[in-house]
Amino acid sequence: MFLDACDIDDGATLECDVCVIGAGAAGLTIAHELAGSALSVIVISGGGRRRRGRDQALYRGTVRDPSQHSWADRFRERRYGGTTAIWGGRCVPYDAIDFEARPYVPHSGWPFGRDTLEPYYARAAVYCEIGAPLFDAATALPDRPASLLPGLASEAVTGTTIERFSRPTDFGRLLERRLAAAPAVRVLLDAHCIGLAGAANGAAIDHAPCATFRPSRFSVRARTYVVAAGGLETARLLMAARQASAQPLAIASPWLGRGYMGHLNGTVGAIRFAVPPERINGGYEVSPDGVYCRRRLWVTAAAQRQHGLLNTMFRLHHPPIADPTHRDPVLSAMYLVKDLVLYEYSRKLRAARSLGHLLGHLRNVATRPLVLARFGIDFVDRRWLRPRRLPSVARFSPTGRYSIEFHAEQSPDPASRLELGDAVDCFGMPELVIDWRVHARDVDSVARAYALLQRELAAAGLGVLELDRDGMDAAIRADGAVGGHHLGAVRLADAPERGVVDRHGRLFGIANGYVASAAVLPTSSQANPTFTVVALAIRLADHLRQRAHATRLSARPVRLETRPRREPVPA
Template sequence: MLLDARSLDEKAVLDCDVCIVGAGAAGIAIACELAGGPLSVLLLEAGGTSFHAAEQDPLQGSVAPSSPHAPAHLYRRHGLGGATAVWGGRCVPLDPIDFEARPYVPHSGWPVGWDEVAPFYRRAHDYLRSGACAYTVPEALGADAPETISGFRSDVIDTDRIERFSEPTDFGRAYLPRLRHASNVRILAHAHCLRVETAESGAVTALACAGEPQRRFAVRPRFTVIAAGGLEATRLLLASDGSRRGGLGNESGRLGRFYMCHIENTLGRLCLTPQARPAVVDFERTADGVYVRRKFCLNADAQRRHGLMNATFRLHFPFISNPAHRNGILSAVYLAKDCVLPEYRRKIATIERAQRDRMVQDWRFWAAHVGNVARDTVPVGRFGADWVRRRILPQRKLPHVVVRNRNGVYPLDFNMEQVPNPDSRVGLGADTDAFGVPRLHIDWRMTEQDVDSILRTFRVLRDAFARSGCARLDLDERSLEAQARDSTPIGGHHMGTARMAASLRDGVVDANGEVFGTPGLFVTGSAVFPTCGHANPTLTIVALAVRLADHLKMRARGEQAASIAARGQMAA
């Protein structure tokens, strides 16, 4: 059943067994797992079934002047499906090492292990529509698939790893029909959860909500799941400050701290030797039609031996901004950059900053780009037709542009894990939104260990490629550190601000996502990640959501059994 909170009676009170705040990937996955069962479910979504700009205003916030973080609202979305309405579809699981307490990574270690989470990745794949849970070249593409770089062998670099891509699946469109027809599920659109109200015991008494600024209502749930996103979930906990400890779950003082994003940049030049050496650069498709792309990583032993953070690398095309690449396709994409996704526009701007001393954007710059397109009219035309055929028209879309370099030279695009840093944080600002809730203030930071890990990782890669005889990694040591410091946080990866821990001394929620000191209140999503690995978070978000749904079912059965036993004892 789909309802509109703006049509509720003033001061209405809604009862349910499970209230889920947020109808993005995590919230919808939990609702689907509970659909058709004995628990009554209320799914609250601040937006509607389609995008409306005015509904995004509560996501606005401020960013510390010294931080390169994107504007607070960017890459977030109010509306059924949440950010899955605009995501790129990349699916990657965390690695076993990401769950470990690593002595060289402060505050590392999850209270759950890889073996406990791995089974839920397989179930998450069904929701994401990303095919089999297979992440090596032989598993995904078959034993006869060509090597990523022909002849390359290394004892530190894994080159048989892949990333898979969802359609990309918009959870609102994909799962709204199923939830609307589930007899135990109500979806309440345009429903803003403003505050979690608690008793002196810490238990949740109600959720204070609003359909419009002047139309308030309340929800009284047995269990509450905050699935509002890596930033918005923390904002709600911070704003629910009945404890006067700085927010619910803040007994340890860690709420809002340890804010991590993946660090992104493009550094160095990998030169294949000889330049005609076969290498797989473009997207491939599995037998079931899923797009995948090769990547390579330092293996876990190398990470431990050198004390490095986890990272992934991809062969990238030349800097798109610089017309010296003489590639008409790249110039056409650059000239049309205002039509691409905001995150890619921001990446282009980052590259331009890094090249500012070597690239002047005068009339000659623009003429060179136009000249590239003119010289490559036929390839550009073929690319445009292929883009329409594989990106615009089908449901399963080509993820993005990848262009082979004619000279066998590829910059390395990387995503790297951040060190959990308590001084990188989000908090509440002085301004409020139309509902009276304080807006977020973001102070994302890199650490010296982050920069050091980037530099030493690239040097380990350089030495490994040199030993192989298959390629040469050129690094400009004079500018390498400055380039590393100019790396940016990936905009949509908001992690760590309500971290999971074994005890309230070290985190905000326990291994099941239950908030310390507030029984029956759960948080799910990337906010609970204690460390972030290099993997895009969506697959792990859905896996943890499915795991939480199983826990809620078991918890409800346990409480019911205890209630029946208690009544039997009283009767006796």
């Protein structure tokens, strides 16, 4: 059932078995998984169904280096459904190597391996609506060539792994009907959690104080709490609870707020393939179950170990868009409207403007208007008129020339951190200070991964990758952190000296406090986080159900109704 928190009496206390703080991918997945059980659940949604400025303002904070990290209130949504209202939907599982303790990656190693998550990935695929959880082209795209590049038989770089794309699913919309019908679930819209009050000398959470813009205050008291407020806000809530003057929480780890990571991402270098352009499979393809997929070039686990590299992958990207010599009217049109595009997607289009560039782009558009018109009609159709959205523009290059985009792991570094500042929001919560840092080893690893790719392509006679060696460091750092990937500040580990939550997501030192968020990811992988966040959330829900079952209640697992698997997506 859905309730407007403004209708709750000022000063009231609501009671339940499980209190979930946050209504994004993680929080709503847990609430839905528990919906069929005997556990009563309250979800504190931190906003309503629409984005509103006053809610979003609660996400404000200070960023130490705004040239490297986006503003604190951007790339996350304070509302029911959370950031899945605007996410891109790219789903990739973590690789087995991401879970290993690697000698060349300080603070790496999970308390469990990829095999532990495997069954949860299968269930996460249903929530993310990505069809069968197959991430290898041979099985996912059986009637198509196996590799991005024909003839690439390298042991160091493979072109056979794929990304699968969600619709992209808005978790709020996906689960609303089911949660509304669940008698034991209450979703409190427009309720903001403003702390976690400790009990038993801070070794347990007593209640979650909440505020509304009515204005009013009330509390939620539960047996168990799950903080699922997103990668930044989860850390903020926990840090505020630990330093509260009254009833502080005794979170027993020096890592809280530390080890904050994103991904390194950007476009560096250009490649001219030596194979016929039409044999290169770098664009979007549709799987037999109707899901957009895309291949990439991945540095294999063996090569990562051999060369001491962080997990890295490459995608084919348009020729440099800002340079009109590509003569593509579509790319020129994209360049001309780039200021209208969300920063996350426009940042690779940025470049110094000159009148000459501008005239070149206008000429490209004016000389081939039919190409542009045909593209426009097709793009509008695939992007906005179909149940599944074409994820992005991926132009085929008739010359076989592409830029190379990288998406790379950032290593955990305690110096990269989130802190609480002196400023407070309108409910009195201390604002966040984001001090995101990139270690030199991370930049060096990307540069060496590019050099490896260059060698492998040359050795196989497949193409020439042009790199400006002197400008590599600056080019790798140019775009800064990927907006929306907020990882690691509440890291998962086997002991409080190494992390903040245990293998199930329970806060070390707190008997009844759990975390479900990208904040628990102790390493960042090359993979986007949400698929793994959802898998971990399902795993946590199972754990909570089993605990409840062991103690007093019967708790059945639920099944998510899936929509028809085959959908009309144009090939």
